[in-house]
Amino acid sequence: MKLSIILWALLLWQIGFAQTNNYWEIKGRVLDEKQNPVEFANVYANNTSLHTVSNEKGEFRLKIPNTIPKINLIISFTGFAAINHTDLTVRLRSNMLEEVKVVAKRDKSFKHKWRIFESGLLGESEFTRSCKILNADVIHLQYDEDKNVVASAEEPFYIQNNALGYKMTLQMSLFISNGIETYFTIDKFFEKLQPASEEQKILWETNRKKAYQNSFRSFLVSLSHNNVQEACFVIFKTNHLNRKFIANNNTIGKEIAYQNISKCDLEDIFFYDETNEEYVLHSDKPLMIFLTDIPDYQNIYLDYPYKYATVVLPNSSMSFTKNGWILKPNRVSLHDYWGNEGFSVLLPDDYGTESE
Numbered sequence: 001m002k003l004s005i006i007l008w009a010l011l012l013w014q015i016g017f018a019q020t021n022n023y024w025e026i027k028g029r030v031l032d033e034k035q036n037p038v039e040f041a042n043v044y045a046n047n048t049s050l051h052t053v054s055n056e057k058g059e060f061r062l063k064i065p066n067t068i069p070k071i072n073l074i075i076s077f078t079g080f081a082a083i084n085h086t087d088l089t090v091r092l093r094s095n096m097l098e099e100v101k102v103v104a105k106r107d108k109s110f111k112h113k114w115r116i117f118e119s120g121l122l123g124e125s126e127f128t129r130s131c132k133i134l135n136a137d138v139i140h141l142q143y144d145e146d147k148n149v150v151a152s153a154e155e156p157f158y159i160q161n162n163a164l165g166y167k168m169t170l171q172m173s174l175f176i177s178n179g180i181e182t183y184f185t186i187d188k189f190f191e192k193l194q195p196a197s198e199e200q201k202i203l204w205e206t207n208r209k210k211a212y213q214n215s216f217r218s219f220l221v222s223l224s225h226n227n228v229q230e231a232c233f234v235i236f237k238t239n240h241l242n243r244k245f246i247a248n249n250n251t252i253g254k255e256i257a258y259q260n261i262s263k264c265d266l267e268d269i270f271f272y273d274e275t276n277e278e279y280v281l282h283s284d285k286p287l288m289i290f291l292t293d294i295p296d297y298q299n300i301y302l303d304y305p306y307k308y309a310t311v312v313l314p315n316s317s318m319s320f321t322k323n324g325w326i327l328k329p330n331r332v333s334l335h336d337y338w339g340n341e342g343f344s345v346l347l348p349d350d351y352g353t354e355s356e
Contacts, residue, residue, distance in 0.1 A: 022067075023063045023064060023066060024063075024064050025061055025062065025063055025064070026064065026071075026073065027061050028043075029054070029057070029058045029059050030043075030054045030075065037056065037057045037058025037059075039053075039056050039058065040054065041053065041060070041075060042074075042075070042189075043060045043062055043074070044073075044074050044189045045062065045064065045072070045073065045074070046071065046072040046073070047187075047188050047190075047349045048068075048189070048190065048349045048350040049190040049191065049192055049350055050071075051189060065350065067322075068323070068349070069277070070321070072187075074189070076156075076171070110141065113142075113143070113149045114141065116177050116179045117139070117141055117151050117175070117177065119177075120149075120177035120179070120182035120342070121175070121343055122159075123340055123342015123343065123344050123345065124340045124341075125211075125341055125344045125345045126163075127161065127163035127207065127211065127344040128342070130162040130163035130164075131159055131160070131162070132162070133158070133159055134157070134158040134159070134160055134167075135158055138153050138154070138156075138157050139151055139153050139157055139172075140152050140153065148176050148177060149176070149177050149178070150175065151172065151175035151176075153172050156170060157169075157172070158170070161344065163207050163344075165192060165200075165204035165208070166191065167190075167191045168188055168189065168190055168343070169188070169189040170186050170187070171186065171188075172184070172186045173185040173187070174186075188346075190347075208347060208351065211347055212347055212351065214291050214293070214294060214307075215338070215341070215345065216311075216334060216338045217324035217349075219231070219289060220279075220281070220320050220324040223266070224272075224320070224321070224322040224324070225322075226266070232291060232293040233290070233291065233292070234292055234304075236252070236262065236264060236288045236289075236290075237261065237264050237268075237288075238261040238285060238286050238287070238310075239260055239285060250300045250301060250302070251301055252304045253303055261288065264287070269282060269287065270282070273319070278320065278321060279319065279320050279322065280317055280318070280319050281311075281313070281318050282316055284316050286310050286312045287312075287313075288308055288310050289310075289311065290306045291306055291307045293306075294307040295307075307337045308336055308337060309335065309338040309339070310334070310335035310336045310339070311332065311334060311335075312332070312335065313331070313333075315331050318331070318332050324349075325349050
């Protein structure tokens with residue numbers, strides 16, 4: 001039988017409520033095709049720890065801090081494909097299959113594919129070894145014609161990060177990696193773990209602050225607060241992304257003199273869009289951002305011995321909120337320092353808001 005779920009979600013600004021508790025609210029009902037309520041459907045804001053479930057009447061209420069002006073709402077239920085949507089009416093198509101027993105054999109190249117997948121997903125950070133994929137058996141790996149590793153999963157899989165104190169539920173739509181560059185589309189929900197002791201709680205809080213500091217999100221927040229320099233970021237626009245540097249004793253000064261890069265003023269790459277009430281980062285060239293509080297004495301730039309990240313905007317711009325939430329289906333490609341981080345340092349988008 002073909003099933004569907006219809007969601008009516010009304011975004012209501014609760015004026016009196018918001019004035020006292022600083023929240024806005026999403027209300028809705030989850031029904032099947034016969035208009036029967038669906039109980040225990042999972043409802044959450046994508047990339048956050050904000051979550052609720054529908055009651056016996058199919059009703060749900062999800063509170064969102066006022067510091068978060070827009071969200072993508074995820075509705076999921078056993079037997080139905082998860083949907084990521086912002087419209088008021090959402091239809092979930094049935095994902096139910098006839099019961100079939102499948103025994104998968106791992107080929108000789110599985111370990112190599114798994115290393116590429118795990119590295120591309122978790123990244124390389126001090127917290128990587130503290131992450132564990134709990135149900136790895138649901139993930140299927142194969143090579144495409146270009147020998148890229150392509151991963152798929154017909155159901156959610158879970159990562160437990162014992163360094164940051166989160167369990168992540170991930171619904172993967174796309175994952176492709178060649179071991180150097182990784183592209184993915186993954187919906188995420190964060191569940192806070194319960195610390196076993198006060199010491200563990202303090203350690204998690206310390207590690208979360210460390211993961212947030214110098215992150216791409218903290219860079220976006222520094223833009224919106226107009227304190228980029230105070231946050232230890234220095235921005236250059238570069239004409240080349242993958243240039244191979246051959247000369248020794250290279251300096252930023254030489255690169256500027258050769259017109260390979262130029263230092264950016266904020267007004268050249270950033271503005272506030274009053275009409276849409278959002279911040280916009282824009283550049284038709286890759287941006288090189290130095291993190292001047294992280295020394296890197298192996299850096300080829302003698303006058304800038306710091307870690308740096310490269311940001312590429314395929315659509316020439318991206319929009320975000322004051323607290324660093326990326327809005328709309330923005331495409332952004334992160335390289336170097338930020339490109340190596342991965343999910344091992346990932347925090348929910350509501351980290352640092354009033355709900356934290």
